[in-house]
Amino acid sequence: MHPEHWIRTDDTGLYCKALNAYIDPMQAAEHAIVTHAHADHARAGHTHVYATQETLDIMAIRYGEDHAKNVHALKYGETIELHDGKLTLYPAGHILGSAQVLIEYGGYRLVHTGDCKRQSDPTCLPFQPINCDIFVTEATFGLPVFQHPPIEHEVQKLIDSLKRLPNSCHLVGVYALGKCQRVILALRALGYTKPIYIHGALVNLCKLYQSYGAELGELIEVSMLNDTSVLAGEIVLAPPSALTDRWSRKLPNVLTCMASGWMQIRARSKQRRAELPLIVSDHSDWNDLITTIKQVNPKEVWVTHGREQALVHEAQKMGYKAKALSIVGYGDGDESAIDNKMNTTANTV
Numbered sequence: 015m016h017p018e019h020w021i022r023t024d025d026t027g028l029y030c031k032a033l034n035a036y037i038d039p040m041q042a043a044e045h046a047i048v049t050h051a052h053a054d055h056a057r058a059g060h061t062h063v064y065a066t067q068e069t070l071d072i073m074a075i076r077y078g079e080d081h082a083k084n085v086h087a088l089k090y091g092e093t094i095e096l097h098d099g100k101l102t103l104y105p106a107g108h109i110l111g112s113a114q115v116l117i118e119y120g121g122y123r124l125v126h127t128g129d130c131k132r133q134s135d136p137t138c139l140p141f142q143p144i145n146c147d148i149f150v151t152e153a154t155f156g157l158p159v160f161q162h163p164p165i166e167h168e169v170q171k172l173i174d175s176l177k178r179l180p181n182s183c184h185l186v187g188v189y190a191l192g193k194c195q196r197v198i199l200a201l202r203a204l205g206y207t208k209p210i211y212i213h214g215a216l217v218n219l220c221k222l223y224q225s226y227g228a229e230l231g232e233l234i235e236v237s238m239l240n241d242t243s244v245l246a247g248e249i250v251l252a253p254p255s256a257l258t259d260r261w262s263r264k265l266p267n268v269l270t271c272m273a274s275g276w277m278q279i280r281a282r283s284k285q286r287r288a289e290l291p292l293i294v295s296d297h298s299d300w301n302d303l304i305t306t307i308k309q310v311n312p313k314e315v316w317v318t319h320g321r322e323q324a325l326v327h328e329a330q331k332m333g334y335k336a337k338a339l340s341i342v343g344y345g346d347g348d349e350s351a352i353d354n355k356m357n358t359t360a361n362t363v
């Protein structure tokens with residue numbers, strides 16, 4: 015039976031009748047498959063959650079151990095029977111624990127990417143192209159104008175700026191989950207061995223990444239310092255919401271930087287008041303979206319969220335049957351209101 019008979023969208027998100035489960039539901043659901051722990055995909059209050067152990071660990075940090083009545087940890091590549099169908103998770107290359115969802119039912123294979131990325135990222139396993147009939151993909155950066163440079167190139171700009179302005183405190187806005195740890199690892203890979211200073215809202219997730227083997231080097235929480243004047247000439251990472259709030263005013267001689275895929279758009283970097291915009295994205299850019307469709311080579315392409323129409327049009331030009339699902343509510347990971355609220359209310363300073 016064709017998946018259009020057993021997959022539908024509603025206010026809660028994408029519902030799979032064959033599994034009797036939602037994928038990344040935006041409201042509490044009986045059965046929730048959670049692709050990754052960014053706040054716009056992972057919510058608290060589900061009865062059953064199916065996700066990788068890493069995703070469940072992050073959800074426990076953010077929402078408490080009791081975020082769901084029952085949790086079911088799946089290993090990548092492990093297949094379970096759920097309701098009338100089969101469920102398997104595969105690496106999506108987006109952040110630690112991120113997964114694509116393979117659903118098998120009625121003689122069809124449907125893969126949902128969740129958020130995904132093809133650029134190398136030492137904090138998670140690389141995206142794995144999975145053979146399928148229906149390929150359901152995101153399109154956050156689904157316009158030809160979006161071309162993400164290699165992260166080393168962008169992070170080198172930060173190191174060069176520190177050399178040029180040795181007395182400036184380089185305050186870098188990073189999303190707490192994924193971006194923060196990736197920027198730190200890129201700095202280390204480029205030979206930056208000094209301590210990196212972090213906002214309190216980043217501490218717990220950095221510790222979790224370290225427990226999963228990320229070699230982040232020496233991190234010092236800014237609130238542990240008696241005298242913040244020592245931060246002149248240092249790198250300080252903070253959630254984007256902290257860049258312009260009271261917290262940042264105690265830092266000396268601040269140069270505001272922001273690491274985000276949106277920094278390619280001048281208006282967005284102005285909005286963030288980023289003096290040094292760094293284009294660092296945890297999503298596929300246009301070319302990587304197209305390459306991925308070619309590699310997976312499905313019968314049909316469905317686009318969940320982002321710039322759907324451009325990607326649908328391109329997939330049709332490539333000879334695929336394609337349509338937009340236009341699911342609203344997903345953004346660019348931690349940029350959601352929920353997280354900004356969390357970053358300023360939880361673990362402040």
Ligand SMILES: [Zn+2]
Pocket residue numbers: 050052055108129346347348
């Ligand atoms: Zn995400």
